[in-house]
Amino acid sequence: MKKTIVLAVAIALVFALSACGTKEQAAPASTPPAGDSTAAAGGGAATDLKLVAKNFEFDQKEYKVKKGQTVNVSLENKEGIHGVEIKGLKVKLDNNAKTASFKADKEGSYDIICTVPCGAGHVNMKAKLVVEA
Numbered sequence: 001m002k003k004t005i006v007l008a009v010a011i012a013l014v015f016a017l018s019a020c021g022t023k024e025q026a027a028p029a030s031t032p033p034a035g036d037s038t039a040a041a042g043g044g045a046a047t048d049l050k051l052v053a054k055n056f057e058f059d060q061k062e063y064k065v066k067k068g069q070t071v072n073v074s075l076e077n078k079e080g081i082h083g084v085e086i087k088g089l090k091v092k093l094d095n096n097a098k099t100a101s102f103k104a105d106k107e108g109s110y111d112i113i114c115t116v117p118c119g120a121g122h123v124n125m126k127a128k129l130v131v132e133a
C-alpha cells in the first residue's frame with residue numbers, strides 16, 4: 001500500500017514539474033546564457049557572430065545582432081594576436097578562449113576592445129556591438 005502512495009506522489013511531482021516547464025514557451029532550449037556555453041542550442045533565436053581581428057582593426061566597425069538572440073561569438077586572429085572584450089556583456093575572448101555565448105537581452109551599443117597589447121595601433125582597435133530591437 002505504501003508503495004502506491006510513493007508512486008502517486010512521484011507521478012504528481014513529475015506533472016507539477018512539467019507544468020512549470022510549459023510556462024516558459026519562449027525558451028525552447030533550457031540552457032542558460034552562461035558565458036561558457038558554446039554548445040549550439042537547437043532551435044530558438046541563435047546567431048553566430050564572428051569577429052575577425054588583424055593589425056590593428058576588426059573586420060567591421062559595427063556588428064549588429066537582434067535583441068533576444070543568443071549570440072555565439074567567436075574570434076579569429078587573421079593577423080597578429082588580439083583579444084576581445086565586449087564591454088558590459090561580460091564577453092572576453094582570446095586565443096585560449098575563442099568562443100563564448102551570451103544573450104542579447106538589452107538594446108544598446110556596446111564597446112568592443114582589444115585586450116591584448118598588440119602593437120602600435122592597439123589603443124585604436126575598437127568596434128561596436130549594436131543590439132537592435
Ligand SMILES: [Cu+2]
Pocket residue numbers: 082083114115116117118119121122123125
Ligand atoms: Cu590590441
